[in-house]
Amino acid sequence: MSDIKKFMYLNRRAPYGTIYAWESLEVVLIGAAFDQEVSLMFTDDGVYQLIKGSDTSESDMKNFMPTYRTLGDYGCRHMYVDKASLEARGLTQDDLIEVAWEDFETEEEVDNIVEVVDAEQVATLLAESEVVFSF
Amino acid sequence: MADLHTVNKSPFDKNSLEQAIRFSTAGSAILLIEDGVYGATKGTVAEDMVKGAMGDKKVFALKSDLMARAIKEDRVIDGVEIVDYAGFVDLVEANDKVQAWL
Numbered sequence: 440m441s442d443i444k445k446f447m448y449l450n451r452r453a454p455y456g457t458i459y460a461w462e463s464l465e466v467v468l469i470g471a472a473f474d475q476e477v478s479l480m481f482t483d484d485g486v487y488q489l490i491k492g493s494d495t496s497e498s499d500m501k502n503f504m505p506t507y508r509t510l511g512d513y514g515c516r517h518m519y520v521d522k523a524s525l526e527a528r529g530l531t532q533d534d535l536i537e538v539a540w541e542d543f544e545t546e547e548e549v550d551n552i553v554e555v556v557d558a559e560q561v562a563t564l565l566a567e568s569e570v571v572f573s574f
Numbered sequence: 575m576a577d578l579h580t581v582n583k584s585p586f587d588k589n590s591l592e593q594a595i596r597f598s599t600a601g602s603a604i605l606l607i608e609d610g611v612y613g614a615t616k617g618t619v620a621e622d623m624v625k626g627a628m629g630d631k632k633v634f635a636l637k638s639d640l641m642a643r644a645i646k647e648d649r650v651i652d653g654v655e656i657v658d659y660a661g662f663v664d665l666v667e668a669n670d671k672v673q674a675w676l
Contacts, residue, residue, distance in 0.1 A: 453584050455642050456609030484584050487612070490644040497638035497658075504644075527586065529617020529649075 446475045447568035450485035454504070455495075460488050461503055463574035468506075470572075471513040478517040479510070480564065485574075486524045489535045489553065504536070511540035511552055518553045521561050576601040578669040581610035582676060585620040590675040592623060598673075600630040603665055605657070607636045614654045615645055628653050636662060 448467050452459035471477050481489060488507065495502040510518065518538055525531060537551040556564070565571055579598050583590040591613045594604055604627065606614050613620050614635040627633060635650060637658045650656060657665065666672055 453587070453609045453612065453643070455639075456582065456584070484587050484609070484612070487643060492644040492646065494641040494644070496641070498642045500642060502642070527619045528612070529615060529621070 444475055444569045445567065446470055446477050447565060447571045448477070448479045449565070449571055449573045450479060450481045450488055451483040452574060453484040453487045454493070455498075455500060459574045460485070463572070464503060464506055466572060466574075467510065467515065468513055471510075471515060474514070477513075477515045478519065478564070478568070479515060480519045480521070480561065482521040482524050482561065484524075486520055486528065486530065486535075489518070489520065490530070491534060491536050508536055508538055511538045511549075516540060516552060519556045519561065519564060520553060522555050522557050525555065576603065576669055577671050577673050578602070578665050579604045579673045579675060581606050581613065582608040582674070584609040585613040585623070586618075591620065594673075594675040595623065595627040595631070598631060603632045603634060603669055605634045605636065605662065605665055606639075606654075607662075608639055609643075611635045611639045611643060611645060614640070614650050616649055616651050621651060624651055624654070634661070634665065 448463055450463050454460040493502055493504040532555050535553055538553050540549040540552045579594045581591045581594050585591040633654045634657050635654050637656050
């Protein structure tokens with residue numbers, strides 16, 4: 440019997456102003472440790488979590504951006520980004536980090552699991568998930 | 575003399591910036607801090623509103639918060655002045671009082 444469920448983490452908040460983004464990241468890492476099928480969705484200000492080039496050296500805050508790049512190693516297979524949310528903020532996929540993924544058993548590799556999707560795809564992906572965690 | 579209006583929320587999440595602009599008098603200073611600095615970026619749906627405000631108000635953005643959010647100087651709307659912590663203090667001192675829009 441398989442207990443693997445399709446988990447979706449829905450991220451709608453900017454990274455530093457509130458604790459949501461960091462808390463989401465913590466829960467994603469915990470969930471991944473239980474061998475679930477993990478995907479992340481970024482919409483609204485959540486898209487700011489994936490912007491390249493964060494520098495917290497003058498802010499007295501931990502820069503947790505590098506952790507996103509390791510998510511592929513923790514078994515996170517998909518990171519989806521809502522296209523309209525990017526466009527409303529003057530951003531494109533070029534502004535986003537790249538996250539590599541590799542299946543250590545089959546050695547299948549994907550260079551970048553960050554994927555920009557439209558609203559219809561967002562809706563379908565959320566609907567197809569068995570569990571959706573909202574942050 | 576005028577007031578310093580601080581905005582610490584993203585303009586795409588709350589209407590704090592919009593209200594700070596609406597409810598501040600000509601000559602006021604608007605300082606974007608924390609998630610408020612997203613309002614200082616070019617090419618967003620809030621850009622025209624910020625540019626409109628600069629007709630009779632000064633708009634500032636805090637450098638350390640821009641840096642943490644990966645907003646490079648060339649992505650900041652022309653005319654928005656970037657200030658560091660010392661500049662923040664200068665603004666507080668130069669204005670009558672500080673009005674926070676949360």
